[in-house]
Amino acid sequence: MPWRNGTGPPWIHGKFQGCGYRLTMPRQVIMDVLSQTSEHLSAEDIYLAVHKIYPAIGLTTVYRTLEILVQMGLVFKFDFGDGRARYELSEGPKSIGHHHHLVCSGCGRIIDYTDFIDDEVELLKKTEKGLSKKYNFKITNHLIQFYGLCDKCQ
């Protein structure tokens, strides 16, 4: 990485400013934490990780920042049914790119998968076009999740 910890890549700065937000230290560190993991972190997970780097952080700020990041499209918010939201960077160094999740109903394990993306994209394009037309609904995002039992739980 060509930037110091907490400094963040330059384009992030522009993105924030472009949306009328300031790229403050807490926000940079939250972005760093999200960039350096491929896990599905909860707000508290993020709070704890940020706290190691920037101990003055408050949980409230984490929630507020995540809301902004989701709204800016930099972060995806997921609900895997365990009562707490999970957050993932939508793009970045460790991002595995466009993917979806297998959610184990037994142990709650989450498996990322990127298979059949080509077929999926084809269907989605068709579907999005059709639905946009039929309902005049402007689609910005989609969610696909599979539920079932992982190898250890069946």
Place this chain on the structure above:
Amino acid sequence: MPWRNGTGPPWIHGKFQGCGYRLTMPRQVIMDVLSQTSEHLSAEDIYLAVHKIYPAIGLTTVYRTLEILVQMGLVFKFDFGDGRARYELSEGPKSIGHHHHLVCSGCGRIIDYTDFIDDEVELLKKTEKGLSKKYNFKITNHLIQFYGLCDKCQ
């Protein structure tokens, strides 16, 4: 409908017994309420509707019953991001059959759609088969949702 209010169709009774549950009055009325709507009711919505027919109902019982119904596969539980779960009968008189949802990020409106189900089913079959094999993950269910802005919000 060939059965009285709160009596429910016969097969429901068998289903409950088969799972080791009793088909009590509160449970029957909850099933009735779910059968007679095509909306996306929250637990409280259901509680209020049931309360008109069966005033002794408690909110706790509604939650407990819904949990059972979901676990039995009679009801789907959804999260549309407004902080409360929504419940839909997976099959029944007013059910529109297999469908998915468009979620408006502006006003929270939910639009059911059943388009492209054939193409979707094809992709899902392929995907499920591939993922089951690759990850040894036994898929029981899936979720597809589109997010965006409805006609009134753009």
Place this chain on the structure above:
DNA sequence: TATTTATTGATAATGGTTTTCATTATTAAT
């Protein structure tokens, strides 16, 4: 009928998320 077992509902507790609000940091104006 007696006895075991499941179900119920009022209440309290839980816990993730939001709101409040005074303080602090950042930007813009002078």
Place this chain on the structure above:
DNA sequence: ATTAATAATGAAAACCATTATCAATAAATA
């Protein structure tokens, strides 16, 4: 630079959907 206006922060309290507790009731079984 200094000051004024604005945005961001964090501690604490509030919120609110959902769960756990537990005594009372209903249903199934012996």
